[in-house]
Amino acid sequence: MAAPFLPLSKAEMNELGWDACDFVLVTGDAYVDHPSFGAAIIGRVLESRGYRVGILSQPDWRDARSFKALGRPRLAWLVTAGNLDSMVNHYTAAKKRRSEDSYSPGGRAGLRPDRASLVYAHRCRQAFKEPPIILGGIEASLRRFAHYDYWDDKVRRSVLVDAKADVLVFGMGEEPITALAEELNRRRAGEAFAHPLGAATPGVCYIAADLADIPETNPIVLPSFDEVVADKCAYAKAFQLQEREQNPVDGKTLVQPHGEQFLVQNRPGRPLTTKEMDALYDLPFARQPHPAYEGMGGVPALEEVEFSLTAQRGCFGGCSFCALTFHQGRIIQGRSHDSLVREARRLIRSPRFKGYIHDVGGPTANFRRPACRKQGKAGACRDRQCLHPKPCPNLDVDHGDLIDLLRKLRALEGVKKVFIRSGLRFDYLMADKPARRREFLKELCEHHVSGQLKVAPEHASPKVLRQMGKPGIDVYEAFKKEYEQANKEVGREQYLVPYLVSSHPGADIHEAIELAERLRDWGCHPEQVQDFIPTPGSLSTCIYYTGIDPRTMEPVYVPRSPKEKARQRALLQFRRSENYPLVYQALRAAGRMDLVGHGPNALIRPPRPGMGGGDAAGSARKGRQETPAKKGPRGAGKGTGKAAGKGAGKGSGRKGRSF
Incomplete structure (x- = not known):
């Protein structure tokens, strides 16, 4: 019978009659036993196969002794940074430290380290050297190859190499982790294997000392770590090859040399069937944070999905x-x-x-x-x-x-x-x-x-939308018209809230102004906009780092300076008085002073002598507010x-x- 929660302590293991865990799952999130939290899904999947799984939630990474709290795992360590990449969790697009962590009790920040996958893996090895370490979660998945890191502003090695772990599960890990658990049991029973752990499992990356250790006879060899560090064209080519082979049906094995080692990615794991998806969500989740967090203010991320x-x-x-x-x-x-x-x-x-x-x-x-x-x-x-x-x-x-x-x-x-x-x-x-x-x-x-529906046109410039892989703005405007008509027919006054991104590759100040003009014409007052954050694994991040579209190998303009990024962001909220100086500077620099005035097409009014911070209330058109009062x-x-x-x-x- 399944436990109400997976154990967080030796005392809870004792209550279950366990002397040891088969797997100890280390996570950078608070333990919430809900299917929206990766640690809970993997823990419950393994439990349903008869394995004993303990959770080390947000252990003190400064002290290896905290990683001994549940004892030595019988089969393996499972390590995940949590539901978010730890660097995205910690830092804004401006690389400023965030003050809250919605995946921690009470929203408290600072309970996980930067680059949590690396730090946790090293501490696991210090605590107990023998058990294999298996990385998983979105941080590991998206950093599985040599990748550009925005916060370091450099290309880093595969997280599997830097963590000195044994295996990395990428993608949605239910099937790969089950296959690895079976292989670990067979190895423990003395069965001999000719290849490294996980070498025959889809959805897995591993390290090979030699190409002869790879079961695949004709893998695709990517530009090496040293090559992608030295040559941005090589980085773009490597990314395009990686993206093309993410096919669970016939994707090829990919190999990327890292010094004298070889990072190997097997083809992705197969998609789950409807029957398998149903079974996954029928597992006995408590759907609540572990009782150890009572009195700590809850886990904010659960509020979004409970x-x-x-x-x-x-x-x-x-x-x-x-x-x-x-x-x-x-x-x-x-x-x-x-x-x-x-x-x-x-x-x-x-x-x-x-x-x-x-x-x-x-x-x-x-x-x-x-x-x-x-x-x-x-x-x-x-x-x-x-x-x-x-x-x-x-x-x-x-x-x-x-x-x-x-x-x-x-x-x-x-x-x-x-x-x-x-x-x-x-x-x-x-x-x-x-x-x-x-x-x-x-x-x-x-x-x-x-009252409001959130959709994502993201931008309005055809040039930028092409780089984003988004439809032309005419498609959004046609949808907007039909949405408004549908609301009239049902007697509702409801709004569209557009997600918008500033400073995306391909957007210079002229494209930002084009978007501002479109917002003026829509009468839209964005309450929130998002600066583009180059996170590992995306095509846009590859373009941001290299200045090259890997699909065509053509150059792409990339806004990089803090000044230009601030101006582009301000243009999306040109009506705000605090943004007036930046908007005025942007329009003057772009030669668009026709948008400064009192006419119907103006974005802002002309500056007045001694006006200080400026006056953005001069927008010629007063559109309805994006967020309804109700x-x-x-x-x-x-x-x-x-x-x-x-x-x-x-x-x-x-x-x-x-x-």
Whole structure:
């Protein structure tokens, strides 16, 4: 019988009658036994296979003795930085230290180290030398090759090499970790293996001392660590090869030399079936923080997901700044309606449930099935995106399944409202048949929006949108028009909240001004904007570092100076008085003083003598406020962590992130 929680201490192990753990899972997050937390998923998966798993949550990394708290693991250490890359968790785009950590008790910062995967692995080795160390989680997954690190401003080795660990599980790790556990048991029983641990397991990276140690006879050898450090063209070529082979059906083994060692990546693990996804979410999660955290103020990240449903994982959207496809993959893995209804009924039984399901979705709310039939047999296309620059003719667009699912959920006794907050891909919606699109929008506006709907046009310049892998702004404007019409038909006054990114590769000051003009015409007042953060694993980060688009090997302009970044950001919020000096400087430098004046097209008024900080109230057009005065139920209108971790896995705090 499953324990209410996996043990955090020797005392809890004793209560379960354990003398040792098979696996000790070290995590940089507080232990929340909920399927949105990677440590909980991996722990429960291994438990369901009969293994004993203990949790070392946020151990004191300064002292190796804290890593002995659960004793020596019988099979292996499992190490994860947590649901976010630790550097994204700790630092803003301006490299300033964040004051809160939503994955820690009470939101307290400072409970995990920088580069947590490395530090934890070294401490595990100091505590007990013998057990293998297996890295996992988004930090390890996206840093598995030689990668550019924004905070060091240099190319770093694979995290597996620097951590001196044995194996790295990349992507969603349920299948690989189960296979590794079986192999570890067989090795412990004395079975001989000709290759390193994990060499035959999809979804795994390992270190080989010699090419002869690799089972694959014809691997693709990438430019070496030394080559990508010395030559940005070599870095871009290496990235493009990595991206092309992230195919679970026929992806090739990749090898990247690191000095005298060879980093080996097997092809990605296969997507889970619907039956397997259902079984995963039927595991006996307590859905709460461990009782050890009582009185500490809760774990803020749970508030976003406690009464939400993860309906699917994976994304074929192809946004350049998002590393999600490098982690979860491009093939959608969805749960059945029955599974989601069962979970909804469990939510309803909670004494904390107030009648509101805060979200139904995943990385993208309206991707409920693979992009096309071909993906089931051949995987995602190597050199073609599903939605960019135009929707693929083979794209299977259908919102009928999502409509049926939402109707079932909102019909449940005890449910007052079901909201959609995880990103709605509006270009996919606009590719649907007009009648089905109107039906979906009408139901969405009538039943599933809490006053505002967050969508992600990201920018308005065609030049920048091409680099982002996003549709033309005309698609967003067509969606905006239909959304507003749908709200009129159902008698609602509801708003669109656009996510916008400043200083993305390809954007110079003229593109930033183009976006500001579009915001003026929309009458939009962005409350929050996001500076582009170059996080490992994304195409945009490769372009940021190299100044080269690896798909074409053509040069791309990259805004780098703090002054230009500040001006671009200020232009997105040109109405704010504190931004007046920066906006004025940007317009003057760009030769766009036609936008300073009193006319209908002006962004700001001319400066007045002695006006000090300036006056941004002179916007010629007074558009409606982006955020409505009326708010939905608590939590229903909140974001999903996107601002904290843009590009780290499509909103790093989102549901469905696994080990």
